[in-house]
Amino acid sequence: MEEKKPIIIEMFYTNYCPNCKILKRMLDEVLPQFGDTFELKKSHASSPIGMIRTLKLGIHAVPALLIDHKVVYRNVPTKEELIKKLSSYTS
Numbered sequence: 001m002e003e004k005k006p007i008i009i010e011m012f013y014t015n016y017c018p019n020c021k022i023l024k025r026m027l028d029e030v031l032p033q034f035g036d037t038f039e040l041k042k043s044h045a046s047s048p049i050g051m052i053r054t055l056k057l058g059i060h061a062v063p064a065l066l067i068d069h070k071v072v073y074r075n076v077p078t079k080e081e082l083i084k085k086l087s088s089y090t091s
Contacts, residue, residue: 006036006037006038006039007037007038007039007067007068007089008038008039008041008066008067008068008069009027009031009038009039009040009041009065009066009067010040010041010042010043010065010066010069011023011024011027011040011041011042011043011063011064011065011066012043012044012045012050012053012054012059012062012063012064012065012066013042013043013044013045013062013063014044014045014046014062015044015046017062017063019062019063019075019076020062020063022076023063023065023073023076024042024063026076026079026082027040027082029079030079030082030083030086031086034086034090037086037089037090038067038086038089045059045062045064057071058071059071059074061074063075063076065077067085067086067089068089072085073085
């Protein structure tokens with residue numbers, strides 16, 4: 001049986017962004033209920049590599065959330081919206 005690779009969730013953030021902290025906390029609460037389905041990566045948008053990647057992806061503000069390499073949120077969704085979006089990747 002082939003082992004499924006986790007779906008990558010990438011969050012772009014900065015240290016001084018209050019909404020980034022809210023989204024991080026929400027992800028920490030929600031992701032455990034999905035088991036090993038997702039893998040969370042955090043990318044600092046102000047780092048040199050982060051700046052290049054945000055420009056290429058058209059991200060001009062944080063927080064931004066990518067699922068499976070596609071930008072799905074450019075803001076903080078409600079907890080219900082986030083759960084619904086993540087659930088759509090598991091069915």
